[in-house]
Amino acid sequence: MDALPRFVRSVLEFQCLADRCEDTCCVGLRIPVSEERLAKLREGVAGTPDAERVAMLVVPQPDGPPAERAFIQMGSDGSCPFLDTQKFCSLHRRHGERVLPDGCATFPRIVSKVGEQVEVAGSLACPEMARRLLLKADALEQVPGPWEQVPRPEVARPFPGEPGDAYVLHAERIRAAALVLLHQQGFPLASRLGFLGQWAFQLDSIFRGEAPFAGDAEQAGQVLDALLPPFEAPDKLEAMHRDFATLEVPGGPCAGLLASMLKARRAVARGERFKPFADGVLVSLWGSEEAEGSPEEAWREVAARWDWLDAVHGARIQQYFLHYTVNQWLRAPFTEAPSLLAYVFRLAVRVAMLRLALAGHPAVAALRASASGLASEEQQALLDRAAVECFYLVARHVEQAPDILSLVWNMAGAGGAETLGKLILFSKF
Ligand code: SF4
Structure with a gap:
C-alpha cells in the first residue's frame, strides 16, 4: 500500500470561509481547463441549462498543451462567471465536484509528488490559507494525513524534468538541505538567502554547467555528499554571513x-x-x-x-x-x-x-x-x-x-x- 500522503499541517486543518471570505477563489486568477476535464464538464452539464453557458464561457484553446485546452472567460470584474450571488460555485452546487477543472477542485491546495510520496501544500493566494500558513507557529510542519483529504490525487505533479536528471533524482534531499539553510534563524533572512544562492551556484556549476553532468544517480549523490555538509557547518555559515553583512548594496x-x-x-x-x-x-x-x-x-x-x-x-x-x-x-x-x-x-x-x-x-x-x-x-x-x-x-x-x-x-x-x-x-x- 502507498505511504500516507504528507500534508502541510495548516492545509490539513484548513476550512474554506465560503461567503465569509474577504475575496473569492478566482478573482484575478487564470483558470485553465485540461482536455480531460473539459470533456467531463461538458458531459456533466449536458442536457441542462448550464450546457449553453459552458459552451459560451469556457473558451477552447485547441493549440494549448493538454493541461490548458480551454480557459474560463472571466467577467469584466475578474470574477468567475459561474459564481452565484452568495459567491458559491454554481457548477459545483448543481453538478458536483466531478465537473470542476482541476485548479478549482484543488484550490487552495497544491498536490504534488516527491518521488512516490504524495504531498499537499497550500497556496497563499487564498487569504484564509495565508492566515493559517503565516500566523500559526507549527503551520508548516509536514504531517501524514488521510487520502480522503487529497483533492484529485491523480493530478499530483511530479518534480518536472528529465527522469535521469541529477536534480530530479535527488530532489527530496536537495529540498531538505535548502530547508535546513532557511531554518538557520541565528542569521538574518538576507544572509540565509545568500547562503542558498552560494550553494545553488556551486551545485549548478556541476549539474547545470556548460558540459552536461555525465554521472549516474550514485555519482550525483557523491557530489551532494561533498557539497552539502560545508553549507551546514556553523563556522562556514558565520564566515559567509560576515561577508554578506559587510556588502553595501544600493536599495x-x-x-x-x-x-x-x-x-x-x-x-x-x-x-x-x-x-x-x-x-x-x-x-x-x-x-x-x-x-x-x-x-x-x-x-x-x-x-x-x-x-x-x-x-x-x-x-x-x-x-x-x-x-x-x-x-x-x-x-x-x-x-x-x-x-x-x-x-x-x-x-x-x-x-x-x-x-x-x-x-x-x-x-x-x-x-x-x-x-x-x-x-x-x-x-x-x-x-x-x-x-x-x-x-x-x-x-x-x-x-x-x-x-x-x-x-x-x-x-x-x-x-x-x-x-x-x-x-x-x-x-x-
Ligand atoms: S479564497 Fe479561500 S477562503 Fe476564500 S472562498 Fe476561496 S478557498 Fe474559501
Missing part, C-alpha cells in the same frame, strides 16, 4: 524596479482589492500613486520602517518570512526553474517585493506612528492583518502573473556569477 534601484512591477500589475489586475492595496503602498513610500519621486528616498523610508519592524516585532516578522520561504519550497518544485540558482533568485525577488509591500502598507505606517499608545496584542493583531493582506494579494496578483514570471527569468540572466550578484542585491533589499 534605490531595487525599490524602483519593484514599484514598476506593482504598477504594471495594478494596470491590469482584476478585482476590487489589489488596486487600492498597490496605490496605498506606493503613496505611503513615494507620496504618489505613480511613484514618480526618488527611489533612493523611498528606499530610505523602507529601511527606516524595517529597522522599526525588526526592533519591535522582529520575532513575528521572522515567522512570516520563514513560513513564506519554506512554503515556497514545499509548494513549487525547484526543478520548474531553469536552474537551482534561478529558483533561489526568484525567491529573493519575491521576498524583496513582500518587504517593500509590508513596509509600505499604510496600516504598518500608522502602527509605527501610534505604536506606543497600543497594547502589544493590539499591535500584533494589526500587523498580522496587514501581513496577510500583503502576502495573499502579492501571491495572487503579482507572483504568478505570466508577465512578472518572464521578467524575473529574464532578470535572472544566464546563471552563474551574474545571477548570484543580482540575487545578493535583492536579498539585501
